[in-house]
Each structure stands twice: as C-alpha cells, then as structure tokens.
Amino acid sequence: MNQPKSDQPKSDTKASLKASVGRYGIWSAGLRAEDPEHAGERAEATAELERLGFGAVWLGGNSAARHAAPLIAATSRIVVGTSIQSIWEHEAAKAAAGFAELEVSHPGRFVLGLGVSHGPLVAGYSRPYSTMVDYLDHLDRAGVRPGHRVLAALGPRMLELSRDRAAGAVPYLVTPEHTAQARETLGEGPLLAPEFKVVLDSDPARARATARAYLARYLEFPNYTKNFLRLGFTEADVTDGGSDRLIDAVFAWGDDDTIRARIAAFHDAGADHVALQVVEDAPAGTLPRDGWRRLAALLG
Template sequence: MSDTAAPLKQRVGRYGVWSIGLRSEDPARRGEIAEAAAELEELGYGTAWLGGSSAAGNAAPLLEATSRLAVGTSIQSIWQHDAEASAAGFAGLESAHPGRFVLGLGVSHAKLAEQYRRPYSALVAYLDALDAAGVPAGRRVLAALGPKTLELSRDRAAGAVPYLVTAEHTARAREILGEGPLLAPELKVVLDEDPERARTTARDYLAMYLALPNYTNNFLRLGFTEDDLKDGGSDRLVDAVFAWGDDARIRARVEEFLAAGADHLALQVVVAGAEREALPRQEWRRVAALLA
C-alpha cells in the first residue's frame, strides 16, 4: 500500500487539528468555520480532521474556504453513512477539490449504533462497496485500534487514524503497518502547566470514552489495569493519552509519538470548561507556534 499512501502522507503534512466544532452544521456558524479553516491553513497545519461521525458534506465548507488544507473525516461511522452515499460524497469533493479530501472510516461503538453487529466483517463489506464505486484505497483511512483492523488499514486503505491511543500503541501500529502506510494518531493537548488542574481537565473530557469498551479493551491490551480506568483515569493513563504542561513538555510528548512511528499527529486541544463544539483558535495558534 506504500505507493498509494505516499501522496497522502505528503498531502496531510506533519500536523493537523482534530475538532468536533469544525463539523458543525449550524448555518449561523458557517462563516466562523470558514474563517477558522483559513487561519489553520495560514498557521501551517496540513489537515483539519472533523470529529464525530462526519461526512463529505461537513468537509465541503472547509475545502471551499481554503486552497491547500486537506480535510478528513475522523471518524465517519459505517453504520450512519452507507457506502454508496459515501462514494457519491467523495466523488463530488474530488471533482471540486482534487486530492484534498480524506475519507476516514470507523465502526463506532455498540452503545452508539443499534445495528452494531460483526463490526470487522461489516467494515470489510463497506470497503468492498467503496472499491466497486471507485473510491481509491489511497484516499481512505481507518480508525484502527486492534491488530486485525490495523492489518486491514495496511491492505485495504492508505493507513490508519487511531483515536485515543498512546505512543506505545503507535509503535505497535507502525510495526503492523510497515513503513509505507500513513499512521496518523490523534493526540489530546491541554495547555496548562498545573498538574492537578491539567489532569482534571483531561479527566473531565476522558470520562465518556472510558464507558466505551473499544477504547478500554485497547488500554487493557496495552498493559493498563482496571484500576487505571476508574474515576476518570489514573495519572498514568491520563499522562499517556494527553499532552499537557508547558511548551517544552508538550513538544516532548509530540516528539515521543513521532519517534514511535507516527507520520502525522491530529492534535485535539481540550480547554477546561469549553463546550465540545467550541473552536479554540487562540490555543491552535499557540500550538502552531510551539511546533514551528
């Protein structure tokens, strides 16, 4: 898959922003989102990753507002959007903005999808349908956590976009993927130097994910214990999945993921007390500066 992944690696760049707010369908926010996308491009981010079960329609406003920025779904649920609609959306964006849309796919979670059955087999069938509809493997990526889905990311896609993972998971994923495919994990960032306050912010955000077995099972595979998953997560768990602290500490955490084999990092800024759909533009500027 390395031949098809190489152009995508170049397109997405080294760093991107992961945001639920950028996928908002509120017409009143369209101007704000377009302005934010244009600034992300100016700041040097290579990609905007749209959180939640986003689709091509959510990506269109950002692509229209920019000229170079790649836009990816992170992560489109295969249960919410059928393959035919996904293929049609991809074709439309490819015609209007060639090479800039990345179709990120995932199986979501049993608690969030009533039809959740045999997720791996369903994902394979979905990829078969995308193949039949002409969506190239080199322009789609999978939200892979376990070994089987990572292998599928290697064999049937351009790579993987794992969510809520550690540097150790990144190293394991790179070993399975090999050198060619794109590996673009998401990493949460809290710009707060106070350990207690930063970890409180992290735990408040992490709590809902610790109710989802796909994530907790992955943590257990990585050597965390049931105790690490209690009360919003142990310090060990929080420190493994968040980058927090001053600029130097955050840079070191970013470098840890890159050294483990990440080609690209999707950076999600988490701000204490902010709504999940807020656009933390001031924080995006600071992150861009500390990574420059």
C-alpha cells in the same frame, strides 16, 4: 477477505497522502458542526489553520463529506478528513457519492476516514470487522480507491485491514506505545496518523481535571478500554474517569517544552502525522483558536 494485491493502494499514492497532510494536523469536532450561524467562523478558522502551517484538519465525531466541503472551499491547500465517518450511519453508496463530488471539484483535498463506532451507540451492533470489509468492498465497486481512505484502527485485525485495504490508519485515543505497535503492523508505506489530546495548562491538578472530565465519556466504550488493557493498563486505570497514569499517557499538558516533547514521542514511535486535539474547559462547540495558535508557535 483482503482484496488482491493488484488492487491495493500503490506506494506512490500513500506517499502522496503523507506529503499532503504533513507532520501535524488539527482534530476538531467543532469544525464539523452544521449550524449556519457559525459557518463563516468555521471556514475562517480553517483558513487560519492553513496559514499557521497545519497540513490537515480532521473532523471529529460522525462526520461526512458534507461537513468537509465548506472548509475545503474556503482554503487552497489543507487536507480535510473525516475522523470518523461511521459505517453504520452512512451507507457506502452515499459515502462514495460524497467523496466523488469533492474529488472532482477539489482533487486530493478530502480523505474518507472510516470507523466502526461503538456498540453502545449503534442498535444491532455486531461483527464490526466483517461489516467494515463489506463496506470497503462496496466502496471499491463505487470507485473509491483504497488510497483515498483511512481507517480508525485500534486492534491488530483492523490495523491489518488499514494496511491492506486503505491508505493507512488514524487511531484515536492512543499512546506512543500503541503507535510503535501500529507501525510494526502497517509497515513503512501506509499513513499512520494518531490523534493526540493537548491541555495547554501547566498546573497539574487543573490540567488533569480538565483532561479527566473530557476522558470520562470515552471510558464508557469497550473499544477504548480494551485497547488500554492491551497496552498494559489495568482495570483501575480505566475507572472513575481514569487514573493519573492514564491521563498523563493520553494527554499532553505542561509547559511548551513538555508538550513539544510529548508530541515528538509519537513521531519517534513511527507516526507520520499527529492530529492534535486541544482540550479546554469551555462550552461545547467552542473553537480553541488561541490554543491552535499556541500549538503552531511551539511546533515552529
């Protein structure tokens, strides 16, 4: 059930969030990690992203407010969001408490990004849409207003929920075509901030191999494969690590001009903000800081 119109996020709140995150952000699972050995590096890397001009950092994986807190404390402006916090693994009351603590200490610096995760990862997974509605009801009662949260929405119903019960959507693993459809559903007010993967390599075979190795695990999840099929891809495109057609649609690779144009296509399709994920052939947890610097340079 959608909440009453009077309780929906106000347009000025949505506009404020759009202004805060700017046009470009960085999506990173490595910045979410909790090991104390590299805490200083993560904080310093986030401070550098702020200096480079990125408006937001989106913490990949099943992230929470506790992962964002040290990054926010190490910076003065950049917004930090979860992308995403699983509604199955984090109780709404705890999510609300984590949000409230950061909102008091650093107002407007933390965005609660929520998602329904994937059936293969969650025991007892069922009725994801209704479960999300119930979760948002709990957040409302706890005082987490719609203007402070976004949803990892892919399909039409979840996009409508992002419009009616949140400040917008942060779709993952999508194309400009999906962005155009999402903007039509959301309308002009809500934030639309798709994630987009970038391989900073101009060699076709090597770039696609890096991309394919990274994409393979996501093709095990029906949420993504069904969305690709809705976008016109075929079963052949989503098997064996993904076809070249699929790889080239969901990854940018090539020279600086090509990558810049691929990112611009999302804005042209209606995105307010693009969360850029640098994908490298590197050990898990490695922060692609040279890649972030190159992105900042090519984006000006």
